[in-house]
Amino acid sequence: MTTLRFTKGHGTGNDFVLVSDPEGALELTPARRAALADRRFGVGADGVIRAVRSESIPEGRALLETDPDAEWFMDYSNADGSVSEMCGNGIRVFARYLLERGHVALPPGQSLAIGTRAGVIDVHRLADGFAADLGRWRLDGGDTLVRARELPVARPGLGINVGNPHVVVALASDEELDAVDLGVAPLLDPAPPAGANVEFVVPADPLVADGVGRIRMRVHERGSGETLSCGTGAVAAALAVRYWAGESAPNEWRVRVPGGVLGVRMFPAEDGEHVALSGPAELVFEGEIRL
Incomplete structure (x- = not known):
């Protein structure tokens, strides 16, 4: 032993x-x-x-x-x-x-x-x-449908890779986010070959304050279940919301997870845009x- x-x-x-x-x-x-x-x-x-x-x-x-x-x-x-x-x-x-x-x-x-x-x-x-x-991060596309317990209708998910794979789903309200049961793994269609972490995200109101984007997130991590926080998931969620918001969206974000707050920053580098996570x-x- x-x-x-x-x-x-x-x-x-x-x-x-x-x-x-x-x-x-x-x-x-x-x-x-x-x-x-x-x-x-x-x-x-x-x-x-x-x-x-x-x-x-x-x-x-x-x-x-x-x-x-x-x-x-x-x-x-x-x-x-x-x-x-x-x-x-x-x-x-x-x-x-x-x-x-x-x-x-x-x-x-x-x-x-x-x-x-x-x-x-x-x-x-x-x-x-x-x-x-x-x-560098990679946009994997938006062809995935996500089904989760207590989420009445399947929602489209945006695939984002930040060294590991993620699918990000936008929800309409804090109430909808709180209601999702992540004790059961969400179903992805089509299922990624290596699986993926799945993030459910709601924008703050207002979305941007003092030049910083603000979102709230919950996550189901492949191989672990729901966790109080996921760093790469926070990055993927911020990238997805910036993508949806368009060119005027900021490059600095605060992501509130059940365990606290994480910072995400996108910045240019020689080999393309990088993304940093702080906390x-x-x-x-x-x-x-x-x-």
Whole structure:
């Protein structure tokens, strides 16, 4: 039986179990990851993050060929043990974890390159949190119909990829948003081959205040269910609402999720438009568990 030391962390209520495995020696099978994330028999979390040096994992070694600064790799999995490309809240918590464990030095105002299955992500340390440059985003189109419990009529969803896949659905009111039962996974037609996170979003009234767009969102994450927050989901929701609003829409957004508020900013870069996610990242306790 293996005794594993872990840290529990969260970003706006999106919570994670983090373990340190610099040399990639741990046998963290999907079943063990799911056991860690189990809220009744394990630690409990929306996802599991393994901190491993990029040179110790095949996906990380491939990234080092083009970005040798990405010393650490965020090996992320969903609550059911399935591997995911990236997690926007998770990468901020991961940066906090690396910093507090002494794996990296990251003074305020500096950036850290982190390897993920979605590529290398630069995380910038702020005075009160972290901001992650999620890179270029991609519009996947609006041909998906979304059905959800307590949503009377199927709604069209807009596909957006920010390193992982999302389908964003616009709703008419806070009441409609509150009524949706996300304890059951929404049905997507056609179903994306790798699945998708599904965001339901309502614009604030007014939509824009002091040059900042404002929306409210709930999310069902593939492999995890409804979560209090989804960082990449907040980014996808802001991108979708900006797309629907048209050319006059702002490039800075505040996204209210059940666990708090996240910031989203779109900005030009050499390889196209990038999108950044900002928000808090907290480590709440440490412990040991027998697997």
